[in-house]
Amino acid sequence: MLSAYMQLAVQQALRGGPATYQNPQVGAVLVKDHRVISQGYHHQFGGDHAEVDCLKRVSPAEVRCATLYVTLEPCSHFGKTPPCCRRVATAGVKRVVIGQLDPHPIVAGRGRDYLKAHGVAVRVLDPSIAIEDLNRHYNWFYRHQRPWITLKTAQTLDGKINAVNGERSLISGSASYADSQRLRAQFHAILIGERTLVTDDPQLTVRLQALRYPPVRLVLLNTSTVAVNKRVTKADGVATWLLCRRPADTDAPLDQRPNVHVVVGDWTPATVAAFCQRHGWQSLLVEGGSHVQAHFVQAGLVEEWCSYLSPQLFGGGSLPAVHDDQLKSAPVQFDRPTVRVSGQDIRLQAYRTGVL
Amino acid sequence: MLSAYMQLAVQQALRGGPATYQNPQVGAVLVKDHRVISQGYHHQFGGDHAEVDCLKRVSPAEVRCATLYVTLEPCSHFGKTPPCCRRVATAGVKRVVIGQLDPHPIVAGRGRDYLKAHGVAVRVLDPSIAIEDLNRHYNWFYRHQRPWITLKTAQTLDGKINAVNGERSLISGSASYADSQRLRAQFHAILIGERTLVTDDPQLTVRLQALRYPPVRLVLLNTSTVAVNKRVTKADGVATWLLCRRPADTDAPLDQRPNVHVVVGDWTPATVAAFCQRHGWQSLLVEGGSHVQAHFVQAGLVEEWCSYLSPQLFGGGSLPAVHDDQLKSAPVQFDRPTVRVSGQDIRLQAYRTGVL
Numbered sequence: 001m002l003s004a005y006m007q008l009a010v011q012q013a014l015r016g017g018p019a020t021y022q023n024p025q026v027g028a029v030l031v032k033d034h035r036v037i038s039q040g041y042h043h044q045f046g047g048d049h050a051e052v053d054c055l056k057r058v059s060p061a062e063v064r065c066a067t068l069y070v071t072l073e074p075c076s077h078f079g080k081t082p083p084c085c086r087r088v089a090t091a092g093v094k095r096v097v098i099g100q101l102d103p104h105p106i107v108a109g110r111g112r113d114y115l116k117a118h119g120v121a122v123r124v125l126d127p128s129i130a131i132e133d134l135n136r137h138y139n140w141f142y143r144h145q146r147p148w149i150t151l152k153t154a155q156t157l158d159g160k161i162n163a164v165n166g167e168r169s170l171i172s173g174s175a176s177y178a179d180s181q182r183l184r185a186q187f188h189a190i191l192i193g194e195r196t197l198v199t200d201d202p203q204l205t206v207r208l209q210a211l212r213y214p215p216v217r218l219v220l221l222n223t224s225t226v227a228v229n230k231r232v233t234k235a236d237g238v239a240t241w242l243l244c245r246r247p248a249d250t251d252a253p254l255d256q257r258p259n260v261h262v263v264v265g266d267w268t269p270a271t272v273a274a275f276c277q278r279h280g281w282q283s284l285l286v287e288g289g290s291h292v293q294a295h296f297v298q299a300g301l302v303e304e305w306c307s308y309l310s311p312q313l314f315g316g317g318s319l320p321a322v323h324d325d326q327l328k329s330a331p332v333q334f335d336r337p338t339v340r341v342s343g344q345d346i347r348l349q350a351y352r353t354g355v356l
Numbered sequence: 357m358l359s360a361y362m363q364l365a366v367q368q369a370l371r372g373g374p375a376t377y378q379n380p381q382v383g384a385v386l387v388k389d390h391r392v393i394s395q396g397y398h399h400q401f402g403g404d405h406a407e408v409d410c411l412k413r414v415s416p417a418e419v420r421c422a423t424l425y426v427t428l429e430p431c432s433h434f435g436k437t438p439p440c441c442r443r444v445a446t447a448g449v450k451r452v453v454i455g456q457l458d459p460h461p462i463v464a465g466r467g468r469d470y471l472k473a474h475g476v477a478v479r480v481l482d483p484s485i486a487i488e489d490l491n492r493h494y495n496w497f498y499r500h501q502r503p504w505i506t507l508k509t510a511q512t513l514d515g516k517i518n519a520v521n522g523e524r525s526l527i528s529g530s531a532s533y534a535d536s537q538r539l540r541a542q543f544h545a546i547l548i549g550e551r552t553l554v555t556d557d558p559q560l561t562v563r564l565q566a567l568r569y570p571p572v573r574l575v576l577l578n579t580s581t582v583a584v585n586k587r588v589t590k591a592d593g594v595a596t597w598l599l600c601r602r603p604a605d606t607d608a609p610l611d612q613r614p615n616v617h618v619v620v621g622d623w624t625p626a627t628v629a630a631f632c633q634r635h636g637w638q639s640l641l642v643e644g645g646s647h648v649q650a651h652f653v654q655a656g657l658v659e660e661w662c663s664y665l666s667p668q669l670f671g672g673g674s675l676p677a678v679h680d681d682q683l684k685s686a687p688v689q690f691d692r693p694t695v696r697v698s699g700q701d702i703r704l705q706a707y708r709t710g711v712l
Contacts, residue, residue: 159515316683
């Protein structure tokens with residue numbers, strides 16, 4: 001159980017939200033004589049770190065001998081500005097309680113060590129869900145050198161995603177639509193396959209909230225040709241990467257469109273993950289279709305499952321959410337799902353056993 | 357909202373449970389001067405009706421001018437014993453509050469009419485879930501002249517029932533196993549198809565509680581030959597009906613086994629339902645496999661869906677819970693599912709929209 005001060009720091013951190021983008025969400029609380037004298041958080045990617053945001057709100061005299069509660073280890077590298085650990089030590093903070101060490105290789109304990117070496121008492125808390133949840137994708141990305149991957153489906157009670165193969169079926173209700181938009185906002189990249197592009201022609205954007213860093217769109221294709229008239233290649237201000245297995249005449253003209261990039265390569269779940277890693281995209285939401293989902297399951301590249309279950313049966317020969325005739329997979333095990341009512345639908349969310 | 361007296365009668369009715377078999381669950385409460393002076397219920401198939409059970413516990417003098425709350429319309433036909441409606445009127449009950457009219461064609465309002473004609477004040481309540489739930493299968497059976505049909509599956513998050521086609525996969529945990537035994541106990545008949553018989557060789561019995569009237573086992577087969585060495589044809593005291601599409605040499609020897617019946621015919625969901633109706637089996641639990649489930653979905657013969665979702669993904673080419681390459685179905689719509697945690701699994705239960 002976190003102390004009340006650290007819980008307050010968590011609440012501060014959460015105010016950052018998706019605006020922190022590739023930076024973690026971090027909150028800080030300054031306590032002196034059992035009284036909270038300042039609070040702060042990392043507002044947005046490129047902005048002040050939480051410690052700075054917190055310290056700048058009080059006078060130097062007040063800071064002296066105070067205790068700083070911060071959800072993540074203060075940073076330690078000297079870039080354009082001096083690192084937070086020096087700022088904290090110089091300000092005269094007597095004691096720092098750290099929610100978790102920063103898994104980013106540029107920090108990774110160096111912030112803690114700097115503080116100790118400069119006479120600040122440091123305590124690092126044991127792992128906790130509340131702290132871990134603040135930056136699940138960030139933590140995973142730096143601990144495992146690959147993006148956190150979530151499979152998302154909208155399916156019927158019998159696990160189907162469309163009534164007639166090759167035609168778009170409206171599955172979930174409006175509450176699930178809104179919820180899946182909130183889900184998208186938490187990811188750096190969204191992936192679909194060619195059949196989903198052709199059948200659904202989705203926008204793959206977050207339309208219910210304004211995002212400074214909307215998730216990029218990745219589309220797995222045989223060639224770029226099918227994307228020429230699709231909505232994801234329109235100039236809507238969101239980047240789209242067409243990941244093609246073979247070159248085509250349409251590659252160059254598409255690549256010249258604003259926001260569109262064409263990359264020809266040997267695309268598998270593993271190479272897609274490596275591609276995300278190189279771009280610093282810490283999280284990937286795989287939205288289908290069934291073959292793409294099956295390939296990620298088979299590759300063992302699934303950290304999380306999220307499905308919206310619509311109370312209907314499609315039966316017969318309709319398309320399962322995860323399916324590929326050619327693939328046999330070892331089962332992937334999850335912890336007990338979290339269940340939520342979503343209008344007429346049921347939302348199931350589960351973490352792969354062992355990832356938490 | 358039911359009155360407290362009628363709620364008490366519902367509680368009485370529930371004490372009957374599966375022992376009432378083809379009879380409805382019925383409870384009765386006798387009230388005089390704002391005081392409950394007797395309670396009773398239908399204990400078991402062939403036993404006293406609830407009204408008799410209630411009236412016999414008080415002296416004739418006490419009954420006079422009392423009000424009887426009974427969950428189901430008193431019966432009206434003269435068989436081996438006089439009907440309950442006469443017993444109630446003769447006893448001098450002044451007023452009868454009836455939870456619902458009996459849909460059985462042998463009663464169907466005649467009990468109410470008899471009471472009125474004999475000077476008893478009668479009130480029939482508006483339909484309510486609590487009363488309807490007491491005898492959902494019974495009510496459906498007599499209102500629609502066919503059994504209530506529930507599809508049950510144990511499936512993965514991606515809607516699969518086995519990892520490798522043709523091999524048995526253990527899907528749900530022990531809590532779901534126990535729960536599915538309780539589910540079976542509520543049905544008059546359980547159905548599986550040939551592939552499930554061959555792959556799983558299930559017992560299809562209720563092993564966690566002693567039942568006076570265990571559900572009969574129905575198996576859809578091409579010929580009876582595959583059933584010769586299967587557990588459902590062993591002499592375990594539970595009836596098994598082998599519903600075969602073609603005759604075979606094994607028919608006669610199997611039919612001579614205790615409890616086993618072989619019936620050759622043109623078996624479809626509709627003819628199976630009619631077969632249940634002729635036998636008075638008011639409810640049918642279809643446990644699979646995927647083709648049998650798909651045929652019932654396509655035939656529109658599904659009142660209820662119940663699935664145990666195990667938190668795993670089988671992915672790839674594994675078998676969906678409801679599937680048949682040849683079948684295209686119109687979607688079947690359900691009300692929002694009821695969700696329950698079942699060990700590590702999630703249990704989803706839903707009624708087809710319109711059946712309640």
